[in-house]
Amino acid sequence: MLYFIIAHSAEAQPVIQHFKMQRVYKFSYTMFEADNVRLIICNTGIDNAMMATSVLLAHYIPTSNDLLINIGICGAPGEIGTMLLVHKITHNHHSCFPDILFKHDLQEISLKTVDTPCVSRSDNAVDMEAYGIYKAASRFFKAHQMVFLKIISDNFQPESITKEATKRLISSKIAIIQNTINQALSIFNKDDILSSQEIESIKNIAKKLTKAQNDALLDACRYYKLHYKKPLPQIDIQPFIAKTTKQQRSAYLNELIQTLTR
Amino acid sequence: MNLSKLSHAELFSHLYIEEEVKDTPLAKETAKKFSKSKIILIKHYKDIFNRPNQDFGVQCKSKNLILAKKDAPFLYKGSFYSDGFEFENFFYTPLVLGCLYDCQYCYLSGMYNSANSVLFVNTQDFFQALSPFLKKPTLVAISYDTDTLAVESLASLTKQWIIYAKNQPNLHLEVRTKSANFNAIKSLTSSDSIVLAWTLSPQQIIDLYEHKTPSLKSRLNSIKQAIDSNWQVRICIDPIIYNEDFYSLYPSLIDEIFDTIDADKLFELTLGSFRMSSTHLKNIKKLKRSDLAFYPYDVNNNIVSYGKTKEQHILNIMLQKTMQYLPKSRIRTWQLQS
Ligand code: SF4
Numbered sequence: 001m002l003y004f005i006i007a008h009s010a011e012a013q014p015v016i017q018h019f020k021m022q023r024v025y026k027f028s029y030t031m032f033e034a035d036n037v038r039l040i041i042c043n044t045g046i047d048n049a050m051m052a053t054s055v056l057l058a059h060y061i062p063t064s065n066d067l068l069i070n071i072g073i074c075g076a077p078g079e080i081g082t083m084l085l086v087h088k089i090t091h092n093h094h095s096c097f098p099d100i101l102f103k104h105d106l107q108e109i110s111l112k113t114v115d116t117p118c119v120s121r122s123d124n125a126v127d128m129e130a131y132g133i134y135k136a137a138s139r140f141f142k143a144h145q146m147v148f149l150k151i152i153s154d155n156f157q158p159e160s161i162t163k164e165a166t167k168r169l170i171s172s173k174i175a176i177i178q179n180t181i182n183q184a185l186s187i188f189n190k191d192d193i194l195s196s197q198e199i200e201s202i203k204n205i206a207k208k209l210t211k212a213q214n215d216a217l218l219d220a221c222r223y224y225k226l227h228y229k230k231p232l233p234q235i236d237i238q239p240f241i242a243k244t245t246k247q248q249r250s251a252y253l254n255e256l257i258q259t260l261t262r
Numbered sequence: 263m264n265l266s267k268l269s270h271a272e273l274f275s276h277l278y279i280e281e282e283v284k285d286t287p288l289a290k291e292t293a294k295k296f297s298k299s300k301i302i303l304i305k306h307y308k309d310i311f312n313r314p315n316q317d318f319g320v321q322c323k324s325k326n327l328i329l330a331k332k333d334a335p336f337l338y339k340g341s342f343y344s345d346g347f348e349f350e351n352f353f354y355t356p357l358v359l360g361c362l363y364d365c366q367y368c369y370l371s372g373m374y375n376s377a378n379s380v381l382f383v384n385t386q387d388f389f390q391a392l393s394p395f396l397k398k399p400t401l402v403a404i405s406y407d408t409d410t411l412a413v414e415s416l417a418s419l420t421k422q423w424i425i426y427a428k429n430q431p432n433l434h435l436e437v438r439t440k441s442a443n444f445n446a447i448k449s450l451t452s453s454d455s456i457v458l459a460w461t462l463s464p465q466q467i468i469d470l471y472e473h474k475t476p477s478l479k480s481r482l483n484s485i486k487q488a489i490d491s492n493w494q495v496r497i498c499i500d501p502i503i504y505n506e507d508f509y510s511l512y513p514s515l516i517d518e519i520f521d522t523i524d525a526d527k528l529f530e531l532t533l534g535s536f537r538m539s540s541t542h543l544k545n546i547k548k549l550k551r552s553d554l555a556f557y558p559y560d561v562n563n564n565i566v567s568y569g570k571t572k573e574q575h576i577l578n579i580m581l582q583k584t585m586q587y588l589p590k591s592r593i594r595t596w597q598l599q600s
C-alpha cells in the first residue's frame with residue numbers, strides 16, 4: 001500500500017490522476033483511494049501535517065510492505081522544476097533522517113521545515129510539513145519506508161506560485177515519482193518466510209498447542225523453508241487430534257520439530 | 263566486505279559526519295575517498311545509529327558510514343561468551359560500532375538497531391583511557407564488535423594500535439578478522455604480544471552465512487603471509503555451525519588449513535561451537551533472513567547453544583581432527599569439558 005501525504009490539492013491532483021484515485025469520505029480530511037493507494041490532503045503547516053498523518057495511519061496501521069510518500073513543492077536555491085529527494089529534515093534544532101537505501105539519480109538535500117512561509121534566501125530547501133509528517137509517521141514506518149520528494153517551485157518568492165503552475169510542476173515529474181516509488185519498494189524485504197496458506201495450515205494445529213509450542217513449531221517451519229529452500233511439506237494435523245494427553249502431543253511436536261530441522 | 267575488491271564509490275552511499283569532527287583530518291580524508299557519497303552533517307552519531315525505526319535487514323543492502331567522536335567509556339570488560347585467554351585485565355574497545363561484513367549469525371544484528379558502522383576518530387582518547395591499566399598484563403581485543411582490519415583502508419586503526427602496543431610491555435592485543443587484508447599491516451614488524459586471529463569457516467558456510475566476507479582461500483593466503491612475516495597467528499574456527507554437512511565440511515576444513523599453513527608456525531587454533539545470548543537471537547529472528555535464527559537450540563542461563571551433548575560431540579570431533587596436525591596444548595576449546 002502507498003500512503004501519500006500531500007499538503008495541497010493542487011500538488012495532489014496530478015498524483016490522484018496518475019493512480020486513478022477516487023474521493024472517499026472517511027475522516028474530516030480530503031482523502032482519495034485506489035487499489036493499494038491512499039492519499040490525504042493535510043493542509044499547510046507542521047501541526048496539520050502531523051495531525052492528518054496520525055489520523056490516517058492510526059486508522060489503517062501500515063505494514064512493513066507499505067511506503068509513505070510526501071510530495072510537494074518547496075522553495076530552494078536552484079533551478080525551478082528540479083526534483084529533490086530529502087535525506088535530512090530539520091525543524092528548529094531537531095533533525096530526522098529518512099533512510100535512502102535505494103539507487104536513484106535525484107539530487108539529495110537537507111530540508112528545513114519552517115513555521116511561516118520563507119521569503120528570505122536560505123541555503124536549504126524549505127517546506128512547511130515534512131518534519132511533522134516524519135514525526136507522526138515514524139511511529140508506523142521504518143526510516144526506509146518514508147520518501148520525501150520536493151520540487152523546486154521558487155527561489156524564496158512564495159507569492160509567485162500559482163495553483164496551475166504547481167499542478168504543471170508535479171505533472172511534469174510524475175514518471176520520476178513513479179520510478180522513485182518503484183526503486184524504494186524494490187529493496188524491501190519479504191514480510192514473512194511462511195506464506196499465508198502455510199501460516200493458515202499451522203493455525204489449525206496451533207489450537208492444540210500452547211503459545212510456546214506454537215512458536216517453536218513456527219520457528220521450525222521457518223528453519224525448514226530457509227534451510228532447504230523448498231515449500232513446507234504438508235503437516236498432518238491428525239496426530240495432534242488423535243493424541244489426547246498433553247505429554248503425547250508434546251512428544252509428537254518434538255518429533256515433528258526434529259524432522260523439520262534435521 | 264572485501265574492501266579491496268569494491269571501489270569506494272560502491273561502499274557507502276551516505277556519509278554521516280558529526281559536526282564536531284567534520285574538520286578532522288580523518289573526516290576530510292574519508293570524504294575525499296568517498297567523493298560520490300552524500301555527506302550529511304549530524305549532531306551526534308546516536309541520532310543516526312540509535313534511531314528506533316531502522317530496519318537492520320534492509321540496511322544491510324546499503325550500509326552507510328558514520329564518523330564520530332567517542333565519549334567515555336572507551337573500554338569494556340570482556341564478555342562471558344568469549345575467551346579471555348586468562349588475562350586478569352581483559353577489555354575490548356569499541357573503535358568501530360557495527361561491521362561492514364554481514365554474517366548471518368552475528369550477534370551485532372541482534373544487538374544494534376542499525377547495520378551502519380560508526381568509526382570513531384579520536385583514537386588517542388582510547389589510548390589514554392587504557393594507560394592506567396597497563397601496570398598489569400592486559401589483553402585488549404581491538405576487533406571485538408567489528409572487524410577492524412576490514413576497515414583498515416579507512417582509518418588505519420589496527421596499525422595505530424600495533425604501533426602503540428610496541429611501547430607498552432604489558433599490553434597484549436588480539437586483532438580478530440575475517441578479512442584478507444594482511445597487506446595493510448605488512449610493513450609493521452611482528453610482536454610477541456600481538457596475536458592476529460583469523461576466523462575461518464568452510465567455503466560452503468562462508469557462502470551461506472558470512473556475506474560480503476573474503477573467501478576461505480584468500481583468508482588462508484593472508485594468514486600464510488602473516489606467518490611468513492613471523493606474526494603470531496591464531497586460527498579461530500568459531501562459531502562452528504552444525505548442519506547435515508558438518509561431518510564433511512569441518513574436518514576437511516582442518517585439512518585445507520594445514521595444506522596451506524605450516525602447523526609448526528601456527529601460534530594456536532581455537533574451536534568454538536555456535537552460542538549466543540537468547541535476547542540477541544530473539545532480535546535476529548525478527549529479521550527473518552537466516553535459518554540459523556530458527557534452529558531449535560537449547561537455552562540455558564539466557565544462552566542458546568546446540569546443547570551440551572551436541573556441543574561436546576562437535577568439539578570432540580574437531581579436536582580429534584585438529585590433533586592430527588597440532589599438539590593438544592596449542593588447541594583451545596574452552597567450551598569443551600574434560
Ligand atoms: S565479521 Fe564478525 S563482527 Fe563482522 S559481521 Fe561477521 S561476525 Fe559480525
